[in-house]
Amino acid sequence: MSKEWIELLEPYEQAVDELKVKLRGIRKQFREKNMHVPIEFVTGRVKSIDSIKNKMQLRGIPESRIEDEMQDIAGLRIMCQFVEDIYEVVELLRSRKDMKVLQERDYIANKKLSGYRSYHLIVSYPVQRIEGEKEVHVEIQIRTLAMNFWATIEHSMNYKYHGEFPKEINVRLARAAEAAHQLDEEMSTIREEIQEAQHLFSHGKGSWNEK
Numbered sequence: 001m002s003k004e005w006i007e008l009l010e011p012y013e014q015a016v017d018e019l020k021v022k023l024r025g026i027r028k029q030f031r032e033k034n035m036h037v038p039i040e041f042v043t044g045r046v047k048s049i050d051s052i053k054n055k056m057q058l059r060g061i062p063e064s065r066i067e068d069e070m071q072d073i074a075g076l077r078i079m080c081q082f083v084e085d086i087y088e089v090v091e092l093l094r095s096r097k098d099m100k101v102l103q104e105r106d107y108i109a110n111k112k113l114s115g116y117r118s119y120h121l122i123v124s125y126p127v128q129r130i131e132g133e134k135e136v137h138v139e140i141q142i143r144t145l146a147m148n149f150w151a152t153i154e155h156s157m158n159y160k161y162h163g164e165f166p167k168e169i170n171v172r173l174a175r176a177a178e179a180a181h182q183l184d185e186e187m188s189t190i191r192e193e194i195q196e197a198q199h200l201f202s203h204g205k206g207s208w209n210e211k
C-alpha cells in the first residue's frame with residue numbers, strides 16, 4: 001500500500017475502531033440497566049482500495065474529491081432484533097454529541113428495487129490525530145437480523161453475477177426479501193412476549209453475546 005493511501009485511510013480506520021467500541025458500549029449500558037438491548041451486534045470495515053478505485057471509476061470521482069464524494073469509506077453496520085429497535089437506535093445516534101448526522105435514507109419505509117431494506121445514516125465524526133482534529137464521513141447501516149441475512153446473501157450473489165442475475169435467481173431473491181420482511185413483521189407483533197422471555201432467560205443464563 002502506498003504512503004498516500006495509508007495516510008488517506010488511517011483516520012477512517014480510527015473512526016471505525018472508535019465507533020465499534022462506542023456502539024458496543026451502548027449494548028453494555030442497556031444490559032446493565034436490565035433494559036431491552038436494541039443492538040444485537042456491530043460490525044465495521046474500511047472500504048478496500050480496489051473497491052474505492054472501482055467506485056471512483058464508476059462515478060467519475062477524481063482523486064481530489066474522494067473524501068467529499070465517497071461517504072462510505074468508513075462503514076459501520078448495526079444489527080437489531082426488531083424493526084422498532086432500528087428507529088430507537090436512529091434516535092439515539094441523532095442525539096449524540098460526538099457525531100453529526102448529515103444524511104438519512106430510510107430503505108425500510110422505501111425499499112430498494114432489489115428488495116433491499118436497511119436504514120442508512122451518513123454522519124460526520126471527528127477523529128483526534130497527532131496533526132489535529134479531522135472530520136470524516138462514516139456510513140452507518142442499521143438493519144434487522146433478517147434484513148442482514150438477505151443483504152449478505154444478495155451481496156455475494158451480486159459479486160458472482162455482477163448484478164446481472166438470471167431471471168430465476170431474481171425471482172427467488174425478490175421472494176426471499178419478502179419472506180424476510182414477513183419474518184420481521186411477525187416478530188414485531190409478538191415483540192413484547194419475546195422481550196419478556198429474553199429478560200427471564202438472560203437472568204438465568206450467561207450471555208453468548210459479545211462483551
Ligand code: 0O2
Pocket residue numbers: 070071072075105112114115116120150151152154155
Ligand atoms: P459494500 O461492499 O457493502 O460497501 P452513494 O450514496 O452515492 O455513495 P448509493 O448506492 O446511492 O451510493 O448508496 P446507498 O444505496 O444508500 O448505499 C450503498 C450501500 O448500501 C452498499 O454499499 C451496500 O452496502 C448497501 N446496499 C444498497 N443497496 C443494496 C442492495 O440492493 N443489496 C445489498 N446487498 N446491499 C445494498 P456498496 O458500496 O454497494 O457495497
